[in-house]
Amino acid sequence: MGIARRLWRAFDDRAGISQILGPVLRHPVPKDARWYYVFGSATLFAFLLQVVTGIALALAYIPSTANAYDTLQWITHQAPFGRILRGMHYFGASAMVLLIGAHMARTFLMGAYKFPRELNWITGVVLFVVTILLAFTGQLLRWDQTAVWSIAVAAEQMGRLPLIGRALARFLLAGDTWGGQTLSRFFAFHVFFIPAVIFAFVGIHLWLVLRHGISEPPEPGRPVDPRTYRAWYQSLLSREGRPFWPDAAWRDIVFGVCMAGAVVLASLIVGPPELGKPPDPTIIQADPRPDWYLLWYFGLLALLPPNLENYVMVLGPLVALIVLLLVPAISNRGERSPARRPWAIGLVFAICLTIGTLWIVGARAPWSPDFTTGPIPARIIGAATGPIAAGGRLFYGKGCQYCHAIAGYGGARGPDLSAVGDRLTPAQMTWRILNGGMNMPAFAGNLTPDELDALIAFLKSRTTRESTP
Amino acid sequence: MSGDHHPAAAKAGSPASPGRREFLTRVSIALGALGAAIVAVPVVGFLLAPFFEKQSQVWRPVGTVDSFRPGMTVKVDFPDSSPLPWAGVVARTAAWLRREPDGTFVAFTVNCTHLGCPVRWLPDAGLFMCPCHGGVYYKDGAVAAGPPPKPLPRYPVRVRDGQVEIQTSPIPITT
Ligand code: FES
Secondary structure, X not given: OOHHHHHHHHHHHHHOHHHHHHHHHOOEEOOOOOHHHOHHHHHHHHHHHHHHHHHHHHOOOOOOXXXXXXXXXXXXXXXXXXXXXXXXXXXXXXXXXXXXXXXXXXXXXXXXXXXXXXXXXXXXXXXXXXXXXXXXXXXXXXXXXXXXXXXXXXXXXXXXXXXXXXXXXXXXXXXXXXXXXXXXXXXXXXXXXXXXXXXXXXXXXXXXXHHHOOXXXXXXXXXXXXXXXXXXXXXXXXXXXXXXXXXXXXXXXXXXXXXXHHHHHHHHHOOOOOOOOOOOOOOOOOOOOOOHHHHHHHHHHHHOOHHHHHHHHHHHHHHHHHHHHHHHHHOOOEOOOHHHOHHHHHHHHHHHHXXXXXXXXXXXXXXXXXXXXXXXXXXXXXXXXXXXXXXXXHHHHOOXXXXXXXXXXXXXXXXXXXXXXXXXXXXXXXXXXXXXXXXXXXXHHHOOHHHHHHHHHHHHOOOHHHHOO | OOOOHHHHHHHHHOOOOHHHHHHHHHHHHHHHHHHHXXXXXXXXXXXXXXXXXXXXXXXXXXXXXXXXXXXXXXXXEEEOOOOOOOOHHHHEEEEEEEEOOOOOEEEEEOEOOOOOOEOEEEOOOXXXXXXXXXXXXXXXXXXXXXXXXXXXXXXOEEEEOOEEEEEOOOOOOOO
């Protein structure tokens, strides 16, 4: 026996490591637990990756409102390995959100939340919620302009809660406005509070996995009956169970390593998200957008009818949480196979479709004025002098173009006016411009009669024939 | 694993009557809870401090009266009411200050009443526009279009010794 082995034996005899870990690692699992079982462990790997890269970043990051932005600039552009570390932390967060979503979808589709694994699901829902909170607070630690305004947006949403809203908003800001305490508190939540909750719930979740065993792959026509399930599952394991290590664990390792590799690769090729402008609230040219995982929610808030907005903002997340927590209470027995639960497939599909659509809309944000638009070129206006040319300039100068596009120049908030001359008469245009309506401001007090005439001349000339450059 | 411990444990426990054991259990739990509570009070209090703190507001000068032309709306910057020394640039606040043709002043917050994004003043259009969801306000702060539920909130403004002063205020939260 080699000296290393003898040393290990002696150490293990005193420490009792194999005695504790051995049965855990070798606990039997159903033999058909295959690739679709790897998302849970991969989420855990992603979390550990976040812990490691987060600790490394904390070596240089200063969580003070005055310094955080500069330290991140230094980490990203000057510190050795800083850029890749920030990239890994960013893509690791993305991986964690994606994987926990995939794990939940898999668990739901395969009915793995049913008896006796109801608590596994409930602890998983808690982990999902705190993962989203971890991701959101992480975005805030970037402490650029977007982070600062995102806190204001979050505080405003809190403010809609009845009675306690204002106090909660103040709690989030850590004062009346952003200030010296705002970032340090978010930092504490991001690196201490939330990870502590995650560690605790991962511990409980894993304990429950060990206690109830990994759910066997479902088969149509094999429903869960709480009276007989446990005995049946034990007999299945004793008949054809395999030790978790290494028979099943190798897949978790392979997938986890591939995930980590993809994270490293993405951070090398794409790099971390660039910081925005400095976190100075007096720089008004801001366009705060959440990171991709909450972009769909941004889209939802923009599209909601105003009279529904408060309800959705206040009750939406609460109802979603309660429904998720109640999933096992709604049905904890019966068929597990997705083949016999088409509504489960439909539901997951509908959720993905809704979030996907809102995500695309959120990324395009057609409701936002296009402040980046530039004056329409003379060749499109079709005149260099005279009322049409003056109208073209006014169309840009008076801000019409932020919301209306002509020949691709301008925003998408209002109707495209490339061919408005075909649709509306000058009288109709005049009425709409002066009185507003249909979500358009009235310009009556802001246009001289000459300006109005020029604008109408320009818009009248926007016909199909002329709008083609 | 626990083979060595049982006899000793039994021996140590044998003189204890069930009543004494019950008493010791309760005392231990109560003491533990008391200890946890003593530690928790300052920790939780510190965590929840923003709920209890009151910040007093102050008047901040933003420029001489003459530096603002009647009919113009301009952005003015001023420090928060009580910036902490390490707050850095976030201790700064902006407001849209408008000098009316009659010479009076109005100061609007830059925060949209929809979800708090910073509104921009478009002087030629005479409108405030919000980049987030397209909220639009007229020059007097009234809602012109989009989702904002309320007009732009105003800061208290006064003129003292030829200086225009704005009173600091919390970020307006629409409830
Ligand atoms: S925050 Fe201004 S329109 Fe939504």
